[in-house]
Amino acid sequence: YLKSLEEFQNQPAKTSDGKTFEIAANIGTPAEATAAVEGGAEGVGLYRTEFLFMNATSMPTEDEQFEAYKSVAETMAGRPVVIRTLDIGGDKELPYLSLPHEMNPFLGYRAIRLCLDRPELLSTQLRAILRASHYGKLKVMFPMISNLSEFRQAKAIFREVAEQLRKEGVPFDEAMEVGIMVEIPSAALLADQFAREVDFFSIGTNDLVQYTLAVDRMNEKVAPLYDYFHPAVVHLIHRVIDASHRAGKWTGMCGGMAGDPLAAPLLAGLGLDEWSMDANSIKKVKHKISTLHHEECKQLAEQALQLGTAEEVRALLGGK
Ligand code: PEP
Numbered sequence: 418y419l420k421s422l423e424e425f426q427n428q429p430a431k432t433s434d435g436k437t438f439e440i441a442a443n444i445g446t447p448a449e450a451t452a453a454v455e456g457g458a459e460g461v462g463l464y465r466t467e468f469l470f471m472n473a474t475s476m477p478t479e480d481e482q483f484e485a486y487k488s489v490a491e492t493m494a495g496r497p498v499v500i501r502t503l504d505i506g507g508d509k510e511l512p513y514l515s516l517p518h519e520m521n522p523f524l525g526y527r528a529i530r531l532c533l534d535r536p537e538l539l540s541t542q543l544r545a546i547l548r549a550s551h552y553g554k555l556k557v558m559f560p561m562i563s564n565l566s567e568f569r570q571a572k573a574i575f576r577e578v579a580e581q582l583r584k585e586g587v588p589f590d591e592a593m594e595v596g597i598m599v600e601i602p603s604a605a606l607l608a609d610q611f612a613r614e615v616d617f618f619s620i621g622t623n624d625l626v627q628y629t630l631a632v633d634r635m636n637e638k639v640a641p642l643y644d645y646f647h648p649a650v651v652h653l654i655h656r657v658i659d660a661s662h663r664a665g666k667w668t669g670m671c672g673g674m675a676g677d678p679l680a681a682p683l684l685a686g687l688g689l690d691e692w693s694m695d696a697n698s699i700k701k702v703k704h705k706i707s708t709l710h711h712e713e714c715k716q717l718a719e720q721a722l723q724l725g726t727a728e729e730v731r732a733l734l735g736g737k
């Protein structure tokens with residue numbers, strides 16, 4: 418079985434009736450980009466840049482960031498790379514930022530909230546990303562977006578930085594896509610409104626499940642309640658994908674659900690365009706997709722949207 422899985426690793430993910438999906442990897446460091454390509458990734462759907470910050474004793478400079486992003490761009494050699502801007506706070510700390518202790522860190526001062534409050538952090542990172550975009554196919558993505566004005570503020574900083582680089586004559590990709598993570602229910606519910614302004618969505622099920630179901634993703638006591646097959650989560654995913662397609666945009670998923678072969682028929686049926694996962698899940702998911710029939714998956718997804726419990730959705734997918 419394992420040997421036959423290897424055969425799928427470097428092939429496109431294609432259903433028996435010929436529908437292909439883009440399969441990408443999640444990475445945290447430039448070194449992982451190499452493993453991603455070897456594992457069969459057609460791109461990077463999530464580059465978690467916070468590791469660059471967490472592994473340092475002081476704030477990485479623009480040049481240090483540029484070198485890291487450029488290295489990933491070059492390793493991926495023209496394959497798309499979605500770079501997520503700093504997602505710190507919540508469970509991830511940065512000693513040199515001395516963030517205040519919070520009662521509810523996951524509902525607090527984190528990610529885009531912190532970056533918009535300290536815009537020099539974001540503009541430095543965006544300069545580094547834009548400069549690196551000259552060396553490959555980079556896209557930028559903002560985490561923890563809960564309302565449209567956060568996106569507009571972040572996009573305005575992006576435009577300012579791009580204008581500076583233009584004036585300085587520094588080359589960058591003028592066509593770089595700018596998207597958001599959908600990991601807060603408010604963003605999923607307003608997907609139609611967002612879809613007019615963003616270039617793409619990437620669904621972060623790890624946080625989306627936590628916020629939709631009010632279940633702490635780190636708390637083992639409530640782990641049985643933490644379930645991406647909960648129909649409420651499935652409806653939000655459906656809503657986001659449909660909204661993006663109506664606007665001619667694409668939707669990816671970079672949360673853990675994308676790497677679960679059991680979820681594959683559902684995600685295929687809902688029309689998920691790009692699937693980003695740990696590199697070692699790629700062959701299993703590509704293999705699973707090869708066993709699917711896309712038209713049947715669409716019907717399956719329609720059925721799933723009628724169900725009332727996670728157990729029923731799992732059972733429909735053949736899981737327990
Ligand atoms: C997510 O929330 O699903 C996600 C991919 O981001 P992270 O796990 O880094 O919060």
Ligand code: MG
Pocket residue numbers: 600621623624
């Ligand atoms: Mg997240």
